[in-house]
Amino acid sequence: MTWNEAKDIIYNSIWKQNQGVVAILGMCPVLVMSSNIINGVSLGLATSIVMLISGAAIAAIREFVPNELRAPIFILIIAALVTMVDLLMNSYVHELYLVLGIFIPLITTNCIVLARAEAFASKSPVAHSALDGFFMGLGLTLVLAVLGAMRELVGKGTLLSGIDLVFGASAKAWVIHVVPAEYNYQFLLAILPPGAFIGLGFLIAGKQALDRRAEAKAKMLAKLTPREDQLALTHE
Template sequence: MSPQQFRDISYNGLWKQNAGLAQLLGLCPILAISTSMVNAVSLGLATILVMALANLAVSALRNFIPYEIRIPVFVLIIAALVTVVDLSFNAYFHDLYLVLGIFIPLIVTNCIVLARVEAYAAKNDPLSSTFDGVMMGLGLVWVLGLLGAIRELLGAGTLFSGIEMIFPSLSAWNVFGEDYPGFLIAILPPGAFFALGCLIAAFNAINTHLAARTHKRPPAAATTTSQTTPAERAEPAEPAPAG
């Protein structure tokens, strides 16, 4: 994988083709599980693991999968990987598993995973496909984390609520103090739509600003400028011969 390909995949996954803000894929888990930062990031990390392994498996087997049955085979591979992740969460992070509930098994039907498998992994080598899955997953994670942090901060006045389910020695950070009454709508479904809408608006505004800056960038100096010396410029031109 060349450095340019590395940069392109990173930029597409983290920003240009961001699943949550640009492509608007997987909105159901994005809106439903982002009531807190820990819940949102945990589901995002599970999705990264599934996407990376699914892209790797599909890319390695792409020449052996008949074109006519590729979608059922892709779904079968994704379902097997999601089952492994689901059982692992149940075994090692049981409390968090109970909070995330049905949303881990629903990764099977997440448009983000199947879309990258079909659009990229089925056409490219295993290394770049795996990296593409990681970058697309990270793009989803930062959106989920930011959305969860905004909703949790406004709704409950805390950050990292539930972190003790992963690291028992840690606890939530009470940002606004014990007397903060909370802004209930932020952690209800309407708050998810409002917060995501603001993030999408900010994303589009930044892209518009960057495009305007690129458009206003002055062109490079012309390469055909005269290279004559001062003496040559001072020398009078020879008169034309009489006719």
């Protein structure tokens, strides 16, 4: 795999084909588990690990799997990996495991995981599939992190609440109280599912606005003469 191929995969995964704000897949965990940064990032990273390993595994056996058995075999591989992640989280971050609850096993049926296995890993080499799977998961994680930060900040006036579930009780001091704790600030609309819909709508609109701006800029530069193009880049 060349560096240009890797850059294309990373760009497509993180931005162009982002599963959270472009493909709009996996909305159930996105809307429910994005109530704060820690929940969103934890679930997103767990999904990324499953997609990384499952993508590589499926790419490695793709030539030996009959077409009529592809779906059940892919699901079996994904389910085995999710079980491993589930058991590891139960062992090492049990309190966080309890908070994430059913959404860890449900990674098995997450349409993002199976869709990338079918659309990319079943047709691509191992390295490409592993990179695509990980960064597709990482793209979703970034959406969960930003959406979680928005909802947590507006809903509770904090950032990183629940970090002690990952790093222990001493990590409670790491929580950032943007609104002082003594005010007992809370805005339920942001914390509840309607806040997730509203926040996700803002993220989708923001990405589309940035894409339109970049497209307009590219068209403007394409119309310039080489001399004008150089001057425009110099002024930037």
